[in-house]
Amino acid sequence: MKKTFTKVVKSVSKTRPLLAHVHYTNDRIELTDSHVAIIEELKTPLENSFDILINLEGVPSVAHYPELKRIVPTDNENRFVIDIPMLEAITKINKKEQFLKLESDGTINGQKVGEFERLEGFEYIAFSPKYVLWLLEYAKESGQKEHITIELNDSAVKPAVVHFEQPETLNTFVITPIRLRDDQI
Incomplete structure (x- = not known):
């Protein structure tokens, strides 16, 4: 099992026991x-x-696991190509901060972390550094070392998505943003 799987499942094992599982079906994990x-x-x-x-x-457990496919946004129009080493460095430096705020100019804390392939109405989005590190770890486990493309909505509160194609699977990583207060924007 991938290290990222273990981190995600362990993070909720005491607080939300139902989610502290991996859900297997004949067509997905x-x-x-x-x-x-x-x-x-x-x-x-x-x-x-x-x-x-x-x-x-x-x-094994007998419980009803949430239908995760329904939370994957299909209308994220903005495409941001992330430089993995740069984002990883910025995230590690700021890992104790409450959030990382990606601006429409492709920067986090003034540091360029990538380029927009497509940009329509997007202003900013903020993520927990912990979850960004999980995304980067998963990207590396999926064979992506240099760049990934994250799909974003023009809303700062809708989830972002990264797709990874593998020889036998199509993988999706969904990351929810942090809502910022007016004084944090």
């Missing part, structure tokens, strides 16, 4: 801590249908 979600869809679903939750100890 998914997990969430309610701030990030990872969905790995099989390109070729397995023939036999199944639906099971397994915790980190490998123990």
